[in-house]
Amino acid sequence: MHERLSFHIKRDSFIHNLNPLTKLVLTLTLILIAFTFPWYWTPHLLVLVAIIPLSLLGKVFREFSVTALRLILPAAGFLFLMQAFFQPVGSDVIFKFYFLDVTQESLMFAFRNAMRVFVMVSAFTLFLVTTHPSELMSDLTRRGLPGQFSYVIISTLQILPQIIAKSQTIIAAQRSRGLDTESSFFKRAGSLIPLVGPLVFGSLMEVEERAIAIEARGFTSKQTKTSLHEIPDPSFDQMLRWVLVALIILSIALNLWLS
Amino acid sequence: MAFVNLQNVTYKYPLTKAPVLQNVNLQVDEGEFVSIVGPNGAGKSTLCYALAGFVPHFFKGEISGSIEVDGKESSKSTLDEWVLNVGLAFQNPFNQISGAKYTVFEEIAFGLENIGVPREEMKSRVEDAMALTGIRDLADRSPYSLSGGQQQRVALTSILVMRPKLLVLDEPTSQMDPIGTREVFGTIRKMAEEGMTVVLVEHKMEWIAKFADRVIALKDGSVLLEGKPNEVLTSDLLVENGFGISRYTSTAREAKKQGIWKKESLPVTLDEAAEGFTK
Structure with missing residues (x-):
């Protein structure tokens, strides 16, 4: 009865204390790099050097790994199978299943796409778990939403x-x-x-x-709204956001340049 | 000039045929605690909405006559300005929880955030208001995990914290036990003594008799009777018009017919009844 639709887990960690917008930008950065950086092993590496360390840094590794194993991995696995079987690319057939050909290319293609989806869902999960919805919203409202x-x-x-x-x-x-x-x-x-x-x-x-x-209670008041909670936005956060934005631009630029 | 002044107010909702309020004239002084009684469908809630500016600004419909609070005319104001002076709390507590906040403290601060009160002032005002209504211990709970009576207190506190000049309450204690009701009436009385003007719709006659300065009986959208609580609440007119009366009043009425009740005036509260019967 009193349950809420919120994934937030209250902890005191480096990630929890980041500004909500920084976390949102970080999430988008991970996703965009996983999808645009023109190197095959990018999403795989991101899981190892970003997703897992971030979940440890946010002190939510245990909860995250449970979600990842039970929910995200099966979904990504299903996607992998579908794409491996139905992607009509390549000629190097590894094995046949009735009329379906599995080629080396389609396997590689499916593996990368599954990892991309895994990175995307994991990044969002970490974001939702470490960010209180009302903090995110009051921060975004303060910025003009x-x-x-x-x-x-x-x-x-x-x-x-x-x-x-x-x-x-x-x-x-x-x-x-x-x-x-x-x-x-x-x-x-x-x-x-x-x-x-x-x-x-x-x-x-x-x-x-x-x-x-x-x-x-004055919801449509024309006054500029104030906020009960102060949501800190230190210069570290602002700098971090610019670095992340630069990474996104770099990744997209490389993608366009090499294609 | 009265603080609240309604002149010949007649109002019809967009989809109803007959007017819900008919030629209502009503004056309330600053700091006065006025209670409105009436049977179902008498227009009590509509009158509350009219005082709080929701009739006609929110509900639209046809209105004539004038509604003035603190020298300002409702029809010449906008709703967002009007609510700064007039606070409204109504019956169903569940629907008064904004849904935008995760704790009671934040819930009470919601209105202050909307009208742009600075953070430090906001915190102290929320603390004060919670102390006033006795819900400090609920501060960190989720508003949705509370009982109906507790939610009603939160709703009342959420309006009190905005410090309106006129407080309009539509059955704010409907889900409370007798102890809660007594405390809330005490709080409202205190606010009136500090200068807040209060208009309260209530069915609990004994509490009205104990706390209100004046009672207005509303019937079919018009004022039937007004005056001192004991005079209005024991009037024969109420019984004839299908109003609910206090059980002590109806007992003494019967007793009077049989010659057991000797006093001229009828009681509304238990104490008055006990005194009358023992003498």
Whole structure:
């Protein structure tokens, strides 16, 4: 009931204490380099020299490796298989599976793409795990992101679990009055109809009340908003961001130049 | 000139046929604690929205007459300016939690962030407001993990922290136990004594009798009766018009018919009833 849609793990680490924007730029840098740097082994190396060290530096290695093994690796593995079998490149057939040819090129191609996806999802996971959503949003709002935008993001993260809880309450209430939720698929699908009304209309009513409540607290005030928490942005962070941006530009430039 | 002044206010929501408020005239002095009672559908909540500027600025619809607070006219103001002077808390606490904040402390600071209060002042104002409503121990909890009564206190605190001149409350204690209700009424009373003007919609007659300065009885969108709490809350007009009355009042009414209740005036609270019956 009280669960929130947040991956954030509270720790005190070098990564946690970085400015949220720096972490966002770092994440994008890792992803863009993995996808654009014109050297075959780039994403593989990034896992070793960036993703794993960063998870250690952020003191979230244990949680990260669990997520990586259970979620990211299977997804990347699936992608690898699909691409290895269905990518029609190369002539050097290693083995045949019915009508599907696996060539050395398609294997190499699939391996790199799977690693790229692995880097992308891992980088985002590390970002979400080490950054509190409200810190990220208040930092971005301070830098000029419209307040409405960050409100929508944060409140969705918080209110979705509440709506799920409410739908379960409605289901329980309907079941106690004889609603069938355990027989055939079509019967169950039909039994969802009485759920939709209360949930959708109830949620719409709530939206109106919530709009009044936040309006009463000056949400549309024309004043420049302030923030309860100070989010530090030391010169180290600013420098780091410029270095990362330079790396992105370098990687993209090399990619364009060599292609 | 009264602090709050409603002159012939008639209002109709965009999708209703009949007006919800009809020729409402209402004056409230600065620092006065006025309570509004009335049966369901009497227009109590609409009146609250009108005072807080949401009627007509948020709900649109047709309005005539004038609404003035602190010398300013609602129709000539915008909602974001109006809410700086008039605070509104209403019944359902769950929908008053902004959803944008992860702790109660941040939740209460939300309004101050919006109106641009500097950080240090914000912190001390939030601390003060939490001390006032007795929710300091909830500061680090998630607003969604609280009980209904606790959420109502957070909602009330979130409005109090903005220090409005007029506080409009629409059944702010509906989910509270008697102890919580007493504390919240005490807090509201204190705010009124410090100069905040309070308009409170409430069903709990005994508490109104104990704490409010004046009671206004609303029926079908018009003012039926107004005056001192004990006069209004024991009036025969209330019973005739389908208002809920305190159980002590109705007991004494019956007793009076049978000649057991000897006093002229009827009680609203337990203490008054006990005193009347024992003498």
